[in-house]
Amino acid sequence: MTQSINTSTLPQFSQLTIQGEDAEKFLQGQITCDVTKLGLSYQAAAICNLKGRIEFGFWIKKQAEKHFDVVISADCVDALQVHLKKFGAFSKFETSSPTPIYPCVLDEMPTFSHQNDHNTPENTQAWMQSSIAIGNYWIVAATQGEFQPQELRLHQRGGMDYDKGCYLGQEVIARIYFKSAPKAFLHYIKGTSIKGSGAVPTAGEKLDKIQVVNAIASAESFEALVVARPEYLADSDLTILELPLALQADVARPK
Numbered sequence: 001m002t003q004s005i006n007t008s009t010l011p012q013f014s015q016l017t018i019q020g021e022d023a024e025k026f027l028q029g030q031i032t033c034d035v036t037k038l039g040l041s042y043q044a045a046a047i048c049n050l051k052g053r054i055e056f057g058f059w060i061k062k063q064a065e066k067h068f069d070v071v072i073s074a075d076c077v078d079a080l081q082v083h084l085k086k087f088g089a090f091s092k093f094e095t096s097s098p099t100p101i102y103p104c105v106l107d108e109m110p111t112f113s114h115q116n117d118h119n120t121p122e123n124t125q126a127w128m129q130s131s132i133a134i135g136n137y138w139i140v141a142a143t144q145g146e147f148q149p150q151e152l153r154l155h156q157r158g159g160m161d162y163d164k165g166c167y168l169g170q171e172v173i174a175r176i177y178f179k180s181a182p183k184a185f186l187h188y189i190k191g192t193s194i195k196g197s198g199a200v201p202t203a204g205e206k207l208d209k210i211q212v213v214n215a216i217a218s219a220e221s222f223e224a225l226v227v228a229r230p231e232y233l234a235d236s237d238l239t240i241l242e243l244p245l246a247l248q249a250d251v252a253r254p255k
Contacts (some may be wrong), residue, residue, distance in 0.1 A: 052172030
């Protein structure tokens with residue numbers, strides 16, 4: 001039997017273009033990855049708050065010289081525009097109005113397309129399934145300010161650079177990286193029920209001491225990316241699934 005798709009739970013995304021004389025310099029002082037190393041492929045990255053937690057999670061690529069494209073959850077795009085205007089008031093760059101962009105899977109990898117024929121529930125569902133399976137989380141309004149980048153394994157996906165210099169939240173993030181390590185971090189799991197109801201958990205929801213990042217319905221109720229201590233997962237009725245090899249490493253700094 002084909003499982004029906006609840007379109008109200010499907011994520012939507014927007015793209016902003018940031019371009020101008022100071023675009024690269026400005027972004028370098030804002031986001032977690034090294035902007036000078038960006039290319040034409042989307043790179044997961046983030047802008048953090050001063051507590052070192054992700055305020056805006058997105059994907060960014062360098063479309064051309066001094067021209068960057070950012071894809072972000074549609075319910076976060078207005079807040080991001082306000083942030084860019086506030087912190088970029090004295091920098092020479094322009095930010096476009098947001099335009100819709102559609103999640104899809106190409107060559108078995110989750111990505112985005114401006115082509116309207118990709119704007120289908122089936123494509124979005126496939127993108128969600130593929131993304132959750134490889135740890136390609138997405139931050140929505142409900143999870144802004146909830147997670148530290150290391151907890152989401154962003155550094156293991158090339159989305160953080162510890163040597164590039166200062167950016168928002170960098171002092172806290174660097175202290176965690178060099179002097180300690182997150183006790184809770186990203187896992188890929190499947191479950192059979194939520195509080196006995198069989199419902200799919202929502203982003204930000206806490207299952208006892210386990211916090212949901214993203215979830216999707218499956219034949220066995222749901223699959224999800226969660227942030228949790230390993231011992232809490234071991235004591236739960238959730239089943240841990242394997243993330244890609246690069247995301248199976250210890251989240252702590254290599255000794």
